[in-house]
Amino acid sequence: MTGRPSPTTDTAAGGRGTRRALPYAVHTRGLTKTYPGGQDAVRGVDLTVATGEMFAFLGPNGAGKSTTVSMLCALKRPSAGDAWVAGANVLTESHLVRRRVGVLFQHSALEPDLTCAQSLQLHARLHGLSRSDARSRTGQVLSAARLAEHRHARVRTLSGGMRRRLDIARALLHEPRVLFLDEPTAGLDPPARARLWQHLRRLREDERITVFVTTHYLEEAEYCDRLAIIDHGRIVAHGTPAGLKSALGQETVRLRTSDNRRAAALLRTDHGRTAFDGGEEVTVPVTDSAEWLPRLCATLGAHGIHIHRATATVPTLDDVFFHHTGRPFDPESGTP
Template identity: 80%
Template sequence: MTRRPSSTADTAPDGRRQDLPTVPHAVHTRGLAKTYPGGQDAVRGVDLSVAAGEMFAFLGPNGAGKSTTVSLLCALNRPSAGEAWVAGANVRTQPHLVRRRVGVLFQHSAPEPDLTCAQSLHLHARLHGLSRSRSRARTTQVLSTAGLTELRHARVRTLSGGMRRRLDIARALLHAPRVLFLDEPTAGLDPPARARLWRHLRGLREEEHITVFVTTHYLEEAEYCDRVAIIDHGRIVAHGTPADLKSALGRETVRLRTSDNRQAAIVLRTAHGLTALDSGGEITVPVAGSPAWLPRLCATLGAHGVHTHEAAATVPTLEDVFFHHTGRPYDPQSPTP
């Protein structure tokens, strides 16, 4: 028999949060799957847990199943199999509660270009069922959170891409959700705007006290998050903190080109118990925490009369993690080999 976790929070009709019992996970799934007519398996048995208050990244190439999974978790699509709870509500049996407790922003928003920022937010607050006074108060609050207070009277169509994305996120926060789902929030933004938006998201999590679940196909964006799940062909192939996923590969090395590579290898083995491999013109030293070891090894060699001509520390990347678990290079545009 499936046991439903107790609830974390709810939102009253006026947009104020109601205190509810605490649950350990903001998102919890078991065997979640979605098969479309014709036999297309978009999501294949996803097991996932996201802690309350976490900044979580769902990483994978386009078409890997990220958006479909989010639509299932937001109770906008019905699972073909498996179970999922979001903010304590079951997506199958309590979809109305799930929708009340989450905010969601998909890749393509439909803002009202001729409304001002404040008018757009107030309209959506009313659509969420907030009273007029609460809609005005919440509009002012999320404008401040989004850093858009000075643009409250600006027409939506005059905003830059980054500012419009902030407005989209503010709109998703109007009803005080417990979990905020952002599907490719930086799509279409240039690198500086993407970096600014991620700084905004980190601050937003603290101000709103919410769980942020972000899908992305940008490897570097996953580094901003507490934990990452990598999805490929509808399956989770790896999950953990970015640091743990990379360190598990055990491929950190220091590469050195010295005045006497043979002597350098002897010195490093004697002084630090490290094995140096001759890679042809240089030596490679497998070592955990290679950036920290780099100056230490150079100093040791210098103290023994071995001069270092070139030195570099290499660490695994999330691209290496993807290759390790899937057997192919990471291509953000397609999950197909």
């Protein structure tokens, strides 16, 4: 890596004072991490995240998401490539990177027997805030997290969703420019996950920061302005959720039949379609479902196959992942 200027170069010394607006909050070129023994966890990642974006880094477990975030936060040293975060080079200006980012990893670092206010004030002091500033900032982030009425509650008494909001509040104490959240909804039930995403969108506006979220939940990427999909250490797709789906130019017909295996084979033979037997249903990518659905059903009916259910869907991020990797998205299918 080098320390030469990048599109994110900034002359500010850190914090949230006066500074020149940056086009990119994150900018990488060929970012690579190779572990002893030759295992490549991250393989030449090129990535840009605009200032103020809500950005999703999407991929299966073990695909390289956490390793990439650790390098971007200057917590792990890249093996090769260049990276700048909030205007600072992750290798030559690591102290500035750490000052300008907030980080939340999967496992909470909160002390369960402290109160919410005590936990935040302690962390603020570790960041170098004075006692008065630590108290003031603690009150601000508790209010932003909608936990002000719980300031005297012990951390262990909070629900899972409330604890994650407190974790995020802790990461915001020093007013970072970029907030990195590694699997922030892991372990939460669907309603709590939805509420946390509402909280993140509100924080992005209120705190005027860039939010960089890693996740293996495909549906969560829909909440973001843009996303990148990483698989086996490489970026396989990037863009807006709508743009990536529309680029496929196809819809999907889903059929539940009396004989899915035979149905898939017939559709491949008679219509030359790429039909997949997924066990419970047959999926067929098409360009126009309104045209193809009656034709496919007629073919199966002519061969004595009963159709119990037929639906058509627009492309999903599952389809995007399959298109770029040749396999369905499986959160557990990443590299070790």
